[in-house]
Amino acid sequence: MSEAESQTAGIDIEALRGAVIAGVIPGQSPRVLNEAGRYAQLLGVPLVVVHVDVTRFVTYEDPDGYVHSAPIDINIASGEADLKLIEQAAAAALDGHGVDWRVHQLVGDPALAMKHFADKVDAKLLVVGTRKRGIGESIREFFTGSVAARLAHRQRRPILVVPLGEPVPEDEEIWPA
Numbered sequence: 001m002s003e004a005e006s007q008t009a010g011i012d013i014e015a016l017r018g019a020v021i022a023g024v025i026p027g028q029s030p031r032v033l034n035e036a037g038r039y040a041q042l043l044g045v046p047l048v049v050v051h052v053d054v055t056r057f058v059t060y061e062d063p064d065g066y067v068h069s070a071p072i073d074i075n076i077a078s079g080e081a082d083l084k085l086i087e088q089a090a091a092a093a094l095d096g097h098g099v100d101w102r103v104h105q106l107v108g109d110p111a112l113a114m115k116h117f118a119d120k121v122d123a124k125l126l127v128v129g130t131r132k133r134g135i136g137e138s139i140r141e142f143f144t145g146s147v148a149a150r151l152a153h154r155q156r157r158p159i160l161v162v163p164l165g166e167p168v169p170e171d172e173e174i175w176p177a
Contacts, residue, residue, distance in 0.1 A: 011104060016121040019046045023114050023128045023147065026051075026085040029164045033093035036127040039160065040099050043124055047094070047101040050117060051086040052110040111150035118157055126151055127160045 020043065022036035033049065040047035083105045094101050106113035118126055128148050148161045 013120055016046055016048055018043075018124050019048045019121050020125045020127060021114060021118055021121070021123045022047060022049050023110060023126065024049055024051055024086055024089065025129075026082045026089075028089070028129055030089065030093040031164060032127060032129040032162045033090055035160060035162050036125075037094050037097055037099045037101065039125055039127065040101070041097070045124055047099050048117075048121070048123075049086060049090045049094075049101060049103045050106050050114060051083055051103070052106045052108065052113045053082065054108070054110065110147045111154060114147075115151060115155045118155060123157055125158050125160060126155075127162060129162050129164045 020036055020040040022032055024032055036047055036049070083103070086105075087103045090101060090103055104117070106117055114126060114128075117123075128151065130148070148159060151159050
């Protein structure tokens with residue numbers, strides 16, 4: 001593969017071969033980044049922190065891998081603001097820890113976008129967090145499904161699901177009625 005072919009939207013795919021991929025959302029606990037960084041360091045591979053902009057969708061992909069997208073909403077700045085928050089969170093959690101890391105934004109459905117990117121870089125591990133507790137998140141997950149569960153059923157790589165917040169007590173329902 002030539003160097004020109006190994007570039008996807010400005011990313012050197014060969015440099016990321018075998019990376020750990022962490023799917024992160026703004027405001028999420030730094031535990032996902034910390035665990036992903038730890039595994040990347042243990043495996044001796046780079047860490048790619050990805051944020052999936054769900055307000056955009058893929059319109060088509062060029063043969064060289066460049067992805068063209070279009071906004072679902074006219075407010076394109078929301079995805080840019082989210083990416084800036086992810087970059088700041090990654091820097092706070094990972095700088096100075098000896099991990100080769102970078103941030104990359106994907107678009108569309110989170111599970112499918114992460115799967116597709118993991119295939120491109122032949123990722124060793126995917127790292128995601130659990131959902132927040134609450135009725136709103138339960139309703140959202142009912143309609144969209146768990147990203148971790150959808151990843152587990154749609155690709156072959158191992159997935160590390162990092163618990164966020166306090167665990168649900170054994171005598172409490174996970175999905176309130």
